[in-house]
Amino acid sequence: xxxxxxxxxxxxxxxxxxxxxxxxxxxxxxxxxxxxxxxxxxxxxxxxxxxxxxxxxxxxxxxxxxxxxxxxxxxxxxxxxxxxxxxxxxxxxxxxxxxxxxxxxxxxxxxxxxxxxxxxxxxxxxxxxxxxxxxxxxxxxxxxxxxxxxxxxxxxxxxxxxxxxxxxxxxxxxxxxxxxxxxxxxxxxxxxxxxxxxxxxxxxxxxxxxxxxxxxxxxxxxxxxxxxxxxxxxxxxxxxxxxxxxxxxxxxxxxxxxxxxxxxxxxxxxxxxxxxxxxxxxx
Amino acid sequence: xxxxxxxxxxxxxxxxxxxxxxxxxxxxxxxxxxxxxxxxxxxxxxxxxxxxxxxxxxxxxxxxxxxxxxxxxxxxxxxxxxxxxxxxxxxxxxxxxxxxxxxxxxxxxxxxxxxxxxxxxxxxxxxxxxxxxxxxxxxxxxxxxxxxxxxxxxxxxxxxxxxxxxxxxxxxxxxxxxxxxxxxxxxxxxxxxxxxxxxxxxxxxxxxxxxxxxxxxxxxxxxxxxxxxxxxxxxxxxxxxxxxxxxxxxxxxxxxxxxxxxxxxxx
Numbered sequence: 001x002x003x004x005x006x007x008x009x010x011x012x013x014x015x016x017x018x019x020x021x022x023x024x025x026x027x028x029x030x031x032x033x034x035x036x037x038x039x040x041x042x043x044x045x046x047x048x049x050x051x052x053x054x055x056x057x058x059x060x061x062x063x064x065x066x067x068x069x070x071x072x073x074x075x076x077x078x079x080x081x082x083x084x085x086x087x088x089x090x091x092x093x094x095x096x097x098x099x100x101x102x103x104x105x106x107x108x109x110x111x112x113x114x115x116x117x118x119x120x121x122x123x124x125x126x127x128x129x130x131x132x133x134x135x136x137x138x139x140x141x142x143x144x145x146x147x148x149x150x151x152x153x154x155x156x157x158x159x160x161x162x163x164x165x166x167x168x169x170x171x172x173x174x175x176x177x178x179x180x181x182x183x184x185x186x187x188x189x190x191x192x193x194x195x196x197x198x199x200x201x202x203x204x205x206x207x208x209x210x211x212x213x214x215x216x217x218x219x220x221x222x223x224x225x226x227x228x229x230x231x232x233x234x235x236x237x238x239x240x241x242x243x244x245x246x247x248x249x250x251x252x253x254x255x256x257x258x259x260x261x262x263x264x265x266x267x268x269x270x271x272x273x274x275x276x277x278x279x280x281x282x283x
Numbered sequence: 284x285x286x287x288x289x290x291x292x293x294x295x296x297x298x299x300x301x302x303x304x305x306x307x308x309x310x311x312x313x314x315x316x317x318x319x320x321x322x323x324x325x326x327x328x329x330x331x332x333x334x335x336x337x338x339x340x341x342x343x344x345x346x347x348x349x350x351x352x353x354x355x356x357x358x359x360x361x362x363x364x365x366x367x368x369x370x371x372x373x374x375x376x377x378x379x380x381x382x383x384x385x386x387x388x389x390x391x392x393x394x395x396x397x398x399x400x401x402x403x404x405x406x407x408x409x410x411x412x413x414x415x416x417x418x419x420x421x422x423x424x425x426x427x428x429x430x431x432x433x434x435x436x437x438x439x440x441x442x443x444x445x446x447x448x449x450x451x452x453x454x455x456x457x458x459x460x461x462x463x464x465x466x467x468x469x470x471x472x473x474x475x476x477x478x479x480x481x482x483x484x485x486x487x488x489x490x491x492x493x494x495x496x497x498x499x500x501x502x503x504x505x506x507x508x509x510x511x512x513x514x515x516x517x518x519x520x521x522x523x524x525x526x527x528x529x530x531x532x533x534x535x536x537x538x539x540x541x542x543x544x545x546x547x548x549x550x
Contacts, residue, residue, distance in 0.1 A: 057454045081460035092487060093448075094455040096479035106476070110460035140483050154459065 006030035013063035038208035042239030046217040055084035085160030091151035107158040125157035205261035296340035303421035320543030326397035365392030
């Protein structure tokens with residue numbers, strides 16, 4: 001049942017850490033090129049465990065994970081890194097080189113990129129994450145938010161076909177978060193895929209077109225974000241609360257307001273319903 | 284998380300409940316005796332008794348066999364090398380040029396290996412039945428400065444954390460296409476990114492831990508009280524007295540009557 005279109009194919013995967021109850025139970029899903037997927041669930045629901053299967057950091061206890069059609073069981077992590085990039089929760093777990101530029105260049109170098117091409121990829125990543133001015137600085141001595149941007153740039157510079165980000169917005173201010181999201185949308189526009197592990201439902205509602213809900217290692221929902229965000233009971237059972245604006249829209253359903261995931265959509269709907277112009281002048 | 288450094292097995296057996304200081308006294312006394320005796324049957328007997336005590340305290344056999352496997356290479360090395368260098372005795376077994384092996388040498392090697400095993404498992408009696416808190420508390424009550432005891436507790440507490448950190452850093456670097464294949468120098472070089480990032484993160488953690496300790500008034504100039512203190516119960520005193528009496532009797536027997544001094548016979 002190999003899907004030729006799938007970049008990642010998770011096929012009836014179960015996984016347990018030693019001497020523990022299963023962290024994943026019979027999970028099946030596929031991720032296609034050009035998808036922006038949010039992986040959500042309460043703490044300990046299996047989000048990170050599932051994501052670590054995408055690049056071979058974990059191998060299934062039963063079932064199979066195929067990356068670009070080939071089973072991860074037979075490939076090393078560093079080999080899979082050609083296809084799948086992974087940004088860890090803690091940026092300090094990867095930073096070790098004396099300058100920001102070298103740090104960002106470490107991944108591409110390991111992939112065999114050299115010379116002008118390496119230079120170009122590093123420069124592009126530095127520019128995107130506003131690190132160009134800090135390129136000669138020692139990354140371990142920079143602030144936490146900047147270190148996170150270094151880690152993001154380092155993974156971005158590898159140009160993976162799938163980028164997995166584990167809680168990437170912790171420690172980032174609003175501006176840096178918006179920048180990160182723009183970069184992620186650009187990747188998706190190029191036909192690359194993004195998996196975003198997050199508790200931030202506002203972020204999910206605004207950016208992810210597809211949403212996966214895990215609870216206790218079991219796949220509870222997988223589908224369009226708009227549809228799943230409307231299933232309040234399902235989300236509640238999984239320990240997830242939809243963004244405030246979605247709950248507000250749901251509460252006002254009886255007056256004829258359609259569902260909304262972003263403030264922008266909500267305002268649009270209200271304006272359409274009430275027939276008044278927007279106060280901010282937006283069309 | 285499972286850890287391999289800690290031999291403690293939780294339980295409520297009578298050995299678990301004996302005051303940690305009495306167990307330290309036992310380890311000290313039995314080690315002295317094991318070092319002044321040199322008698323194979325006595326060492327084997329002590330090993331058997333030690334194992335009975337450990338199993339009776341609920342220490343699983345699997346744990347003991349793991350310890351044996353860890354000790355075994357060392358014990359075999361001692362048993363094999365001893366007769367090569369110890370030439371006392373008259374029962375010659377092998378004589379090949381400079382190599383002369385005697386029956387006494389072979390038995391001496393076995394006895395020395397069993398002596399090491401017996402000492403090791405005597406320590407296990409103490410460590411397997413004493414949790415870290417009681418362990419460190421006993422050191423402090425025996426005169427170790429509190430700050431040092433606290434450092435020891437923190438150090439022990441953080442070993443699994445560091446192991447997890449190292450694992451996580453290794454995963455992060457491999458996700459950046461760091462190849463850990465290869466052997467020897469090549470592999471050692473591949474470890475550099477992991478070692479540096481682990482070290483930096485560890486230093487950062489220690490600094491933060493120091494701050495959080497100070498923020499919670501660690502080292503404040505007041506008299507400390509403790510939530511879990513050790514108390515010698517009457518039966519602990521009794522046990523200590525019995526141990527000391529037994530030690531003195533055995534010591535006298537050893538020096539007056541030559542107990543445990545000959546390789547195979549008890550006297």
